[in-house]
Amino acid sequence: MGLRSFRLQEDVVKMLSQLVDKAQRSGNWIANEALREYFSRRELEETRWQEAIKAFEGLKREKLADGKEILARMQGWFQEKKKQAYDWSHAAEPTTHLRTLWRRGTEFLGCEYAVLGGAMTWVSEHHLVAALSNAGAFGVIACGSMSPELLEKEIVETQRITAKPFGVNIIIMHPELDELIAVCRKQKISHIVLAGGIPKAKTVQSIKAFGAKVICFAPSVAIAKKLVKLGADALIIEGMEAGGHIGPVSTSVLAQEILPEIRTIPVFIAGGIGRGEAIAGYLEMGASGVQLGTRFVCASESIAHPKFKEMFIRSQARDAMPSVQVDRDFPVIAVRAIENKATEAFIRFQHEVIARYKKGEFGKKEAQLQIEHFWAGALKRAVIEGDIENGSVMAGQSVGMVTREEPVAAILAELIGQAQSYLTRHQHAA
Secondary structure, eight states, rough: HHHHHHHHHEEEEEEHHHHHHHHHHTTTTHHHHHHHHHHTTOOOOOHHHHHHHHHHHHHHTTOOOOHHHHHHHHHHHHHHHHHHHHHHHHHHHHHHHHHTHHHHHHHHHHHSSSSEEEOOOSSSSSSHHHHHHHHTSSSSSTTTTTTHHHHHHHHHHHHHHOSSSSSEEEEOOOTHHHHHHHHHHHTTTTTEESSSSSHHHOOOOOOOTTTOOEEOOOSSSSHHHHHHHHTTEEEEETTSSSSSSSSSSOOHHHHHHHTTOOOOSSEEESSOOSSSSHHHHHHHHOOOOEESSSSTTTTOOOOOOOHHHHHHOOGGGGEEEOOOSSSSSSSOOEEEOOOOHHHHHHHHHHHHHHHHTTSSSOOOOHHHHHHHTTTTTTTHHHHHTTTTTTOOOBOOOGGGGGOOOOOHHHHHHHHHHHHHHHHHHHHHHH
């Protein structure tokens, strides 16, 4: 979070003075659109505009009639935000040791902190992605099932509110994979994360052909080595503690297996990371950086529904469990999410569908399709609509370390402070 934004924001006080006078003369309050137009014209981060709107709406609810009092309160708010920005920027200044440990990662990503934002569908859109990059980390857009047109719009919106580098996560099974890559080429995306399996060599080469870096997920040593041969520029090791779709092996085991074997390209660790001590530990093991998703869901810049955030804040690690498979003949893709009514309903639904299959009401293929279709649209219901009982509340086991809603910059400052304290203690102990 740069101080430049707050210096520019102070200019809004002058504009507010004019708007307050006009509003009082006409008998109307200041319209949100006026502030939106100002912030757009000044090219400030949209998250800052949203905070200003919330602050001003709060003043409106108090029905402060005196324009001078309104301006004084707004000036106080800007001064408080400026101080926060200063405090966070100093708290998040990495020590020489930490900078050395993750230098390979920061140089590869082109950012200050070797922290990738995990790509979370419906959550990792332009607000959160830009906030991560603006704060010194590396935001990643979750393409998911987006059309090429929607992805391009999302990229453009992100570029509008950050000049810092960010990436795009694309699922290789997407039916319009080539078109999505073409959009990234057109918009000059510097890093593309390929998820959902082992990409074809031609896919990797088509990305590298326009100068972008390719990042792939490696669930085993053998696959990690194969991805290196395919031309991957970096790898992400994601253990079963992560939220969403997961594998069967823990983060710590994967790190011990893969880090000693892969040294030619950067390797980032993901899954279950919620504190800075874990970040520092993996860096000392040889990782170039980390990827965190769950920890940023409750960032104030995240558009996740308030009820979705509230469920994160009140949940513990043991609440985020993998989806249950009731019959080995009907495989279920493991997805880690916070248990709710939908979790219980899914188990009952599997039993019902399998019983009907055994009665001969339909074939095995139809039964499998019904089971797989159960969760269709469930993530959007939870994240966007706030239906946290009937939707899918995907979360990693680090959810127990999410205790409040706060800005991305504050989260990063806390993580970096923890990492540095850990490294300092180890240096003194040595």
